[in-house]
Amino acid sequence: xxxxxxxxxxxxxxxxxxxxxxxxxxLTEEDLAYDPLLEQSRRHAKGRLLSAVSGGLYLEDLxxxxxxxxxxYLIVRLVSSWIGDxxxxxxxxxxxxxxFHRLARDEPLSVLAWLGRELGATVKPDGERAWVDLPxxxxxxxGLGGSRWRLANRDVRRGRVLVERRELARLLQELLRTHLxxxxxxPSLPPPLKDIGTEVIRRLEERRxxxxxxxxxxxxxxxxxxxxxxKAERGENMSHQERxxxxxxxxxxxxxxxxxxxxxxSAPDFKERVARYQVSHIAKRGYNPPNCETLRGWGICxxxxxxKSPLSYGRRGxxxx
Amino acid sequence: MNPLRAAFREYYAxxxxxxxxxxxxxREIMMVTFDGTVIRHVSVRNLESxxxxxxxxxxxxxxxxxxxxxxPAAKSxxxxxxxxxxxxxxxxxDHLGVDECDYGLAWRCKSCGESxxxxxxxxxxxxxxxxxxxxxxxxxxxxxxxxxxxxxxxxILESDLGVSGEELMVYYTGHxxxxxxxxxxxxLGLGKEERRELASHVSGLSFDPREVFYVKGSALASPRAxxxxxxxxxxxxxxxxxxxxxxxxxxxxxxxxxxxxxLVRALGEGVPLINPTPALVRDLRRMAHEIVQARRVKxxxxxxxxxxxxxxxxxxxxxxxxxxxxALSPDELRDFQPLRDAVGLSGDQIRVFTTAPVxxxxxxxxxxGPYEPGVGVDLPMxxxxxxxxxxxxxxx
Numbered sequence: 001x002x003x004x005x006x007x008x009x010x011x012x013x014x015x016x017x018x019x020x021x022x023x024x025x026x027l028t029e030e031d032l033a034y035d036p037l038l039e040q041s042r043r044h045a046k047g048r049l050l051s052a053v054s055g056g057l058y059l060e061d062l063x064x065x066x067x068x069x070x071x072x073y074l075i076v077r078l079v080s081s082w083i084g085d086x087x088x089x090x091x092x093x094x095x096x097x098x099x100f101h102r103l104a105r106d107e108p109l110s111v112l113a114w115l116g117r118e119l120g121a122t123v124k125p126d127g128e129r130a131w132v133d134l135p136x137x138x139x140x141x142x143g144l145g146g147s148r149w150r151l152a153n154r155d156v157r158r159g160r161v162l163v164e165r166r167e168l169a170r171l172l173q174e175l176l177r178t179h180l181x182x183x184x185x186x187p188s189l190p191p192p193l194k195d196i197g198t199e200v201i202r203r204l205e206e207r208r209x210x211x212x213x214x215x216x217x218x219x220x221x222x223x224x225x226x227x228x229x230x231k232a233e234r235g236e237n238m239s240h241q242e243r244x245x246x247x248x249x250x251x252x253x254x255x256x257x258x259x260x261x262x263x264x265x266s267a268p269d270f271k272e273r274v275a276r277y278q279v280s281h282i283a284k285r286g287y288n289p290p291n292c293e294t295l296r297g298w299g300i301c302x303x304x305x306x307x308k309s310p311l312s313y314g315r316r317g318x319x320x321x
Numbered sequence: 322m323n324p325l326r327a328a329f330r331e332y333y334a335x336x337x338x339x340x341x342x343x344x345x346x347x348r349e350i351m352m353v354t355f356d357g358t359v360i361r362h363v364s365v366r367n368l369e370s371x372x373x374x375x376x377x378x379x380x381x382x383x384x385x386x387x388x389x390x391x392x393p394a395a396k397s398x399x400x401x402x403x404x405x406x407x408x409x410x411x412x413x414x415d416h417l418g419v420d421e422c423d424y425g426l427a428w429r430c431k432s433c434g435e436s437x438x439x440x441x442x443x444x445x446x447x448x449x450x451x452x453x454x455x456x457x458x459x460x461x462x463x464x465x466x467x468x469x470x471x472x473x474x475x476x477i478l479e480s481d482l483g484v485s486g487e488e489l490m491v492y493y494t495g496h497x498x499x500x501x502x503x504x505x506x507x508x509l510g511l512g513k514e515e516r517r518e519l520a521s522h523v524s525g526l527s528f529d530p531r532e533v534f535y536v537k538g539s540a541l542a543s544p545r546a547x548x549x550x551x552x553x554x555x556x557x558x559x560x561x562x563x564x565x566x567x568x569x570x571x572x573x574x575x576x577x578x579x580x581x582x583x584l585v586r587a588l589g590e591g592v593p594l595i596n597p598t599p600a601l602v603r604d605l606r607r608m609a610h611e612i613v614q615a616r617r618v619k620x621x622x623x624x625x626x627x628x629x630x631x632x633x634x635x636x637x638x639x640x641x642x643x644x645x646x647x648a649l650s651p652d653e654l655r656d657f658q659p660l661r662d663a664v665g666l667s668g669d670q671i672r673v674f675t676t677a678p679v680x681x682x683x684x685x686x687x688x689x690g691p692y693e694p695g696v697g698v699d700l701p702m703x704x705x706x707x708x709x710x711x712x713x714x715x716x717x
Contacts, residue, residue: 155544157548159507
């Protein structure tokens with residue numbers, strides 16, 4: 001393997017380069033909490049966590065030297081694990097992976113291939129493009145909306161999938177996101193780091209309160225829609241198709257645009273303006289939710305409930321109400 | 322003991338060596354006995370105990386999990402602790418929409434016992450009851466259709482997923498379908514969504530012709546014949562049609578025929594076709610759609626994502642036919658004929674009374690039937706079992 005620029009650890013602290021740096025410097029939790037030289041790491045870590053909670057993108061620490069960047073990343077992870085709230089974990093994973101993508105999308109293919117290997121994928125550059133091993137491709141693309149990511153529309157040969165450089169960066173973002181979502185044991189933290197955690201919890205509660213969780217009485221809904229609602233409420237990442245299906249269905253059964261938008265508020269990447277625009281657009285065009293065959297193809301269908309469209313499910317039941 | 326169960330027991334005693342389950346100690350085993358009792362959450366230490374258990378219980382149905390568990394005998398999925406799961410594809414002739422699968426269809430009234438040929442009427446013509454039982458049958462044409470589907474699945478798994486030979490387990494279910502499991506380590510850890518993606522790939526459901534043919538700048542973006550997956554299959558098939566039309570053998574939409582030479586270069590060598598007309602793009606998309614529809618593998622796409630599934634233990638007997646759920650190599654699959662090759666029960670004669678019409682059928686090269694309801698016939702056990710287990714006869 002070619003020699004790697006040690007500065008890459010600044011941008012990609014989660015890699016083995018970052019790990020090696022921690023080892024060689026003998027960095028401990030005490031250092032992270034008390035070392036005066038790491039003061040800016042603590043400040044930036046807090047900024048990154050709060051940005052994750054508010055749905056922003058924190059880029060003020062891009063200039064940090066490798067050791068400080070690795071320390072910042074470690075503090076983000078430690079504090080997030082210490083808080084141990086699944087909603088926060090999703091927000092942090094979303095934020096960190098977005099931040100990663102902002103940096104990775106301009107990297108040459110050789111660096112992306114290295115990052116891919118760091119994230120457990122086998123990536124083989126081939127001219128301007130690269131081959132990704134199928135299981136890794138599936139792990140990454142399963143969370144992505146849009147039919148261009150579906151395997152059936154790709155050049156896939158003997159267990160490898162051909163992707164463009166920019167697509168590779170996007171896939172790696174997903175791999176990092178799922179990597180960050182893996183459960184970690186809850187650490188005990190020195191007080192200065194706990195203080196950061198306390199502040200993050202306060203902001204997290206504010207965000208939670210702003211999500212109108214009260215959901216008016218429910219109609220009878222097909223299992224696929226029930227599942228999508230749960231996903232939305234839990235703030236899980238949803239594909240474009242899932243969001244479209246859910247919005248189109250709810251609008252057709254009489255929900256207002258505002259009520260549908262509220263449902264998406266827990267989404268880690270929620271943006272009021274964008275969500276409102278998209279939902280209103282679906283409402284204005286009067287789109288029907290896709291039929292069951294399409295939903296099966298999109299992997300949204302969860303069980304065969306004997307109807308051809310989610311709208312025909314429980315028709316009689318709905319009328320009774 | 323019920324003579325049918327005795328015949329099952331004899332099979333499991335004589336043929337126990339053919340019963341195998343890879344990594345059996347990590348599997349959940351399930352059985353349904355002849356009196357209908359379901360025995361779930363069983364685990365065994367090794368193949369020997371599995372074989373002994375089957376010979377002892379002589380169950381009507383025997384299954385094992387796609388999942389590999391920490392504690393396979395635990396009662397709930399959470400306690401079982403899923404370590405990994407094989408990727409399962411299920412082909413069931415019932416989903417193929419093949420007319421041959423309706424061969425020998427009959428019904429019987431559960432109230433008065435009246436029976437008849439064909440699909441069930443709304444109500445029994447004799448007593449008016451609506452409690453009617455639909456009775457299906459096996460036909461060679463139907464089984465052949467399921468086999469063709471399984472062969473196409475294996476081709477796609479090899480060319481697209483790169484799994485073949487030892488990495489696969491293929492078997493006839495013993496009834497109207499086939500199961501294919503991917504055993505390869507690298508697929509064992511896939512989650513539900515990833516499995517769904519594989520299912521919608523082989524079934525072509527997520528194929529979108531607009532992703533394959535579209536206009537980019539002033540050129541037509543198109544797939545190339547040397548690509549893999551559906552893109553390659555579509556490109557090669559359209560190329561074939563273009564060649565045939567050149568020899569006057571296939572009719573093409575005029576928009577496509579007009580640009581024949583350019584399309585051959587685009588699909589064959591990737592030379593961009595400039596200024597495609599909207600009609601050309603539309604017609605190519607339509608052709609792509611039709612090609613995928615014709616070649617897609619009609620699996621039950623609800624099965625693949627579910628890691629808690631169980632399927633029949635290889636070479637165990639199917640309780641609706643008495644046939645063996647035979648494990649097959651891809652080569653064996655090509656010439657495989659279930660009603661000839663999957664017979665596991667003996668040829669001992671037994672007398673059967675029919676309670677519904679039995680169509681003409683062939684098992685192990687011998688022809689039987691057709692039989693009217695209410696007649697007594699002496700048959701070899703393997704033929705009698707089909708009538709008995711399909712609910713069309715009883716042992717007097």
